[in-house]
Amino acid sequence: MKGKHIPMRTCVGCGSAFPKKELLRIALTPEKELKIDPAGKLPGRGFYICPKSDCLERAIKNKNWAKKFNLVPGQDLISALKEAIGEEEGKVGED
């Protein structure tokens, strides 16, 4: 039996690769707005981040990903990300 191919993506915070489903996707809409895409279904370009506040802090500081997309992450997005990541982090031992 062959192992299943697991799609890997790189976190913009820590720069490590993880299975796509373990990361949170942020999509860039054609209007150049960033949207959190928990289902990974929004069309267009996007990037991935670990659902960890550490990685979020690092991503906010290094901003390489923002340069790549030629945009500035607004306070709105940062707050929304913090909220989304906080929820993910809070999911411990939940059934």
Ligand SMILES: [Zn+2]
């Ligand atoms: Zn990370």
